[in-house]
Amino acid sequence: MPENQAIRILAIESSCDETAAAVVENGRKVLSSAIASQIDLHALYGGVVPEIASRMHVEALDPLVDQALRQANLSIEEIDAVAVTYGPGLVGALLTGVSWAKAFAYARQLPLVPVHHIEGHVSANYIAHPDLEPPFVCLVASGGHSQIVQVLDYGEYRLLGQTLDDAAGEAFDKVARVLAIPYPGGPLLDELAEQGDDRAYTFPKPHTPGKYDFSFSGLKTAVINQAHTIRRQGGEIRAADFAASFRRAVVDMLVTKSIAAALDAGATRIAVAGGVAANRLLRRELLRCAQQNGLGCFMPPVHLCTDNAMMIGSAGYYRFMRGERADLALNAQPNAKLF
Ligand code: KG4
Ligand code: ZN
Secondary structure, three states, X not given: OOOOOOOXXXXXXXXXXXXXXXXXXXXXXXXXXXXXEOHHHHHOOOOOOHHHHHHHHHHHHHHHHHHHHHHHOOOHHHOOEEEEEEEOOOHHHHHXXXXXXXXXXXXXXXXXXXXXXHHHHHHHXXXXXXXXXXXXXXXXXXXXXXXXXXXXXXXXXXXXXXXXXXXXXXXXXXXXXXXOOOOOHHHHHHXXXXXXXOOOOOOOOOOOOOOXXXXXXXXXXXXXXXXXXXXXXXXXXXXXXXXXXXHHHXXXXXXXXXXXXXXXXXXXXXXXXXXXXXXXXXXXXHHHXXXXXXXXXXXXXXXXXXXXXXXXXHHHHHHHHOOOOEOOOOOOOOOOOOO
């Protein structure tokens, strides 16, 4: 393959409640991105209903890929490879994307590249920051994951720390529910917290045996219990203050541990990724603490933080360039490991 040839990857993401297709050139340039969110539908049930998610992905995939190709002004013949999220995620949801990508790759005789969802989130930073290259440390915080990852090279990672129980996004969504904020509560709780006093309520600081590990389950339970106690005693919860105090507790834990992990690992740069990276306080605090400690700070814009296929196209490109291919035996791996 000539070195200066543009490699265009069609990427598919269907691990949870967004169906997405994108075309990405050389891992960094987004030619198109189409996304169908199912959030309104799942909101009726207060959370993701896996069976509904799978059905919606099946319906959405064909039109989304058409849309992505049209938007990129490309024909199928101009696509060099198909990248797809194979895990982790909901097994049924993952299967729809994996099956679609396998059928497409087989019919078109195109290389098939499997992508790990977390690697996708990390790679959103490559799209947002064309000059960013490994090594760096990345905090990945989403609805399903909270990890501190050392990015040694493209496709080469070391786990520095992780949540011992709930993911940060999950904690945001559960506490939001107590405040009667509809699913997914994270973004709305964040908005509400902007108007609140984060010193109004005191919540316990969880201790973890690992220096860079997180724990959100104890905090979440303490927050929920405090809300119930206030209500039982006939008191009223000042929602904005409550949201702000909770958000402060989560963000302090995420930022303190990530910065410490980055410094101890000898990193000069820190990045953030995943849905929770959209959090306003997290973005402000990470930037402030990174600057204070002489670390370069990288964060994707909000639309690249939440699930999308652009990030899969970026990660897929680097796997493709290393010659990594999947065959038709590729299966969805709901607990796929990156480390
Ligand atoms: O990365 P993502 O779209 O999906 C997963 O891979 O899980 O992350 C979704 C999670 C949800 O829990 C959502 O509430 C949370 O990210 N989230 C936020 C914000 N925006 C999204 N949490 C806190 N503040 C936000 N602004
Ligand atoms: Zn995600």
